Amino acid sequence: MSRPTLDFYLEFASTYSYPAAMRIGALAQAAGVAVRWRPFLLGPIFKAQGWDNSPFNIYPAKGRYMWRDLDRICARLGLPFRRPDPFPQPSLLTARLAHVGLDESWGEGFCRAVYAAEFGEGRQIGDEGVLRDLLQGLGVAVEPVLVRARSDEIKERLRATTAEAQARGVFGAPTFICADGELFWGHDRMAEAMAWAVRK
């Protein structure tokens, strides 16, 4: 019998995707769930909803609350937290690199390294130099990987993943979708999504 799967839709600019990405491995192992990491872009989905920016910037009271809430969550989980400036960070190249890494062996480690740099240390993930550092830290050969990240194949893969997310009802990140299509939105629904994935 294969393990039940859970699709994990993550966006590298997304604040609540940070604690989700840092925790999902341990939770999935404990629950016996295989996680499929699906990096996508929220930008096109937000645009379809009429937003040209993060809703946390468009609606200031909501934004102020989100930063405070994330601060509390990270404190509780023992995760370092630093608010990235600017917010949101450009996440296009990172998302393409993640798709390259998920084809190989270093994808999940790269995703975690990006989130740790961005929200734990406040580094600029839109800066190619920062991404090179992170790849090197994972022992990845940087040049061929950057070339592949900019290939038509990977660009199209990211577009397709974003279209897939939108078609499955994703409207924010992180989102978790079980094999039966059941969707859970938000870091605070991650454990519930795991429980749904393994229920008989």
Add this chain to the structure above:
Amino acid sequence: MSRPTLDFYLEFASTYSYPAAMRIGALAQAAGVAVRWRPFLLGPIFKAQGWDNSPFNIYPAKGRYMWRDLDRICARLGLPFRRPDPFPQPSLLTARLAHVGLDESWGEGFCRAVYAAEFGEGRQIGDEGVLRDLLQGLGVAVEPVLVRARSDEIKERLRATTAEAQARGVFGAPTFICADGELFWGHDRMAEAMAWAVRK
């Protein structure tokens, strides 16, 4: 020593306020917290954000998810659930009546009765006949209470509560605010708000 207090901002049209209102009494008793029920109107706050309707209607993917999520929450809590039609329900008279009741002894029971009728049975809480039924069920003298609900004093009290909520950073419902100003948004943050209220 008096018990720590928690301000509970509720809107009668708000879906997630339903499980919060049904559960907060037991949670507060267990935690040793005194809850101040603060019925307010989301309409003016949404309008200030540029919305003339519920965000769950404006953003259909988010709306579809919310209904499913609420269904799961109610199933888990053993609460009956029926989606009210139309949504959102007009909540003005109900909110005014709740302020009358909170001056007297039947306010919290009335709030719970409204939510149970609206989201448990799908009844029309904008209909004065339904509200009369609920008041009668609580043993309240209906006529004088309706007169008082429409008095300038109570109208102004509801306006002031909405302005107070907005000034304190409320942008959705339910919202919980501790004595030190710490704000928690959403039914899924209620236990955390209680824990914050009693922490030393």
